[in-house]
Amino acid sequence: MALLDRHLGFVTALREAGLLVSVSESLDAVSAVGHIDLAERETLREAYAATLVKRQQHRDAFDTIFDIYFPTAVGDGLAHQLAAEDAEDDDGADGAITEAGDEAPAPGLADAWQQPVDANALRDFREELSDALLAGDETDLGALVQEAVARFGQIQGRRPGSVPGQQSWSRLNVMQRVQPQTLMSGLLAAMLGVGQDRDGLAEQVARTTLRARIARFERMVDAEVRRRVAEELGEERIARSAVRPPLERIDFLSANKDDLAALRREIYPLSRRLATRLVQEQRHGRSGQLDFRRTIRESMQTGGVPMMTMHKPRRPHRTDLVLLCDVSGSVRQFAQFTILLMFALKEQFGRVRAFAFVDDIDEVTDYLQPGQGIGESVMQLTQQARVTWVTGRTHYGRAFEKFVERYPDAVGPKTSLLVLGDARSNYGYLSEEVLAGLADEARHAYWLNPERENLWGTGDSAAFTYRRIVPMVEVRNLSQLSEFVHDLA
């Protein structure tokens, strides 16, 4: 019974984290668990994953919650024995645990926040960690993670509803004291051997390997901290705060660096679809004109009765894609995404012309050469492209005017026009008629707006004005982008 309760709690936590777990999937999971050996934790994890997680983007959230609900160990685990040997900062009592917070502690407990840590112990630990990272042994690393959290992760602080002076665990404490990133140069030297040429291939390879291992260590510390906190606070509470929203719901405007990297991988397949959707001639029926000759030849098989008509293949339709992208500060995050999307489209689709604007507009197609590093291109783009004129503040009206003036032939009847921006024009004139002219000329025109729809039309937003001319879609995250691409068909 207890197992069933745990299962239900787990499924509820997954749903709260944004995974769509249906009742039938939950039932599948129960029957799957019945077939496996429950003592094998990783098998249990994979069994749950196979039945409940149907999108890879949800896997991180799943793993986090799984670790909370099905922890590796209870209490101090192995680390306890090690810490007991030292018996230095181990005050014997386990104490209650409060939620790990990286925020500053309550006043008066400031000294307790930074408990002194034995420098020798820390140095020994870092040495052990180096060895484990070098060897890449998972089990060793697991034991070290437990030790690290038990010894360096403690904080004493106060949270509402807890007893003052309670112990807690913090990821920040572990990272600040252990500083795994600073081990890198030592590890590199050890892996490559002394006196080796320090750049080039060998280093690059070693660096990749080590970086992955250090990241793994950090993730394990995260999980361990959460596990210890969850033990005291209850799973529901910690599960709710520990899980980041899944990638497809992350707002482009608030995405951090890791998210952007992940978004980038996701955008490529989407852009391919977007490109094909925009080009695709609507396929009514299978093919084009009747191919008389082939029809007669085929009819020989059926004794001269033309049972199947044969058709000539349709000529593929060529469409140009023209992108107009706002790259100003107000949409900086979105601009990064915009540039990613431009890049992706450019790689998928040869006939793309991209224009970037703030209050002036410039063609940036050439900066988006496939194969070039995205970082370099962005750098070039911001340094060389003439996108600002005087103020450096977005001015849609002027940008559109200049676009038509300088590139009169860019938009034609075969063009799909895509405008990316928040339509905030700093109260400048809007040149609606210019945009209307462009929209008329083009085969399709769409506007993707990264701003929440209920903010449109507020302040200096000209979203409503432009929306009357060009269909405008709110695209704040990946799922909205894929919806847009899907609806294009």
Next chain:
Amino acid sequence: MTTATIDASPAFFSSPQDVVDRLGEVGYLASPATATAVYLASVLGKPLLAEGPAGVGKTELAKAVAKVAGAELVRLQCYEGLDEARALYEWNYRKQLLRIQAAPDGQEWDATHDDIFTDEFLLTRPLLTAIRREDPTVLLIDEADKTDVEVEGLLLEVLSDFQVTIPELGTVKAARRPFVLLTSNATRELSEALKRRCLYLHLDYPSTEREKEIVRSQVPGVEDALAEQVVRVVATLRDLDVKKAPSIAETIDWARTLLALGRTDLDEATISETLGVVLKHATDHERARRELSLPDAAE
């Protein structure tokens, strides 16, 4: 092969470990996640959806399962424009026409009708073939993301009940459930309904340790150190965000190439010469050369 009774699910395996061991025998090194998913698919009798980048062994998995289970592999290759007639069944109307023309004079239409809608004139396509087979079967629905939404609806129907209704013949029910594996490169999101009916397995590039094992098992005679170097360099290349990341098959090809060239050490010059085996785009080559500071290939 286990003794599966008729109508039961194809319990090919007895535990996840059994999956690892037996797939290992035929040269497929399964990760714990893969083994668990395959095992569950076999005991629960549910289709398994394997998603992941190209060249991580999704199709190979189906072949390996078929081999160890002594089952026949029925493959449905999906593509855009695939329809019921290609996936499920079709009447061989040319033969039917001949039959009608050749009908003896005076034969009643009803008799002819009964005659031409029989098994003889039925062209079974992979889905129906898999359902009608009485021996153990592995049904591979390859690249399911390439199909149109309508075919997905068809799959939904077939995969949930394992039966097909042919108006002229009646309902064909699976004599025994095939082991179904769907693969997808995730170029588009499959429908929630389809995903709900399947177990899900995300196959990604293997860890360097596993890939090394794979190389060593697939390329006999390769030195341990060389295999290690190859997989590490490949991992680095995948990290570079190239247009087409090297697949496992390409890693294996690379190891074979190096072996054939008699190289025992993978240095910058060797990589530069043989980069074409793993990277198939000119732009990827440029990127790799720049990032790994390789010398230009001596052409």
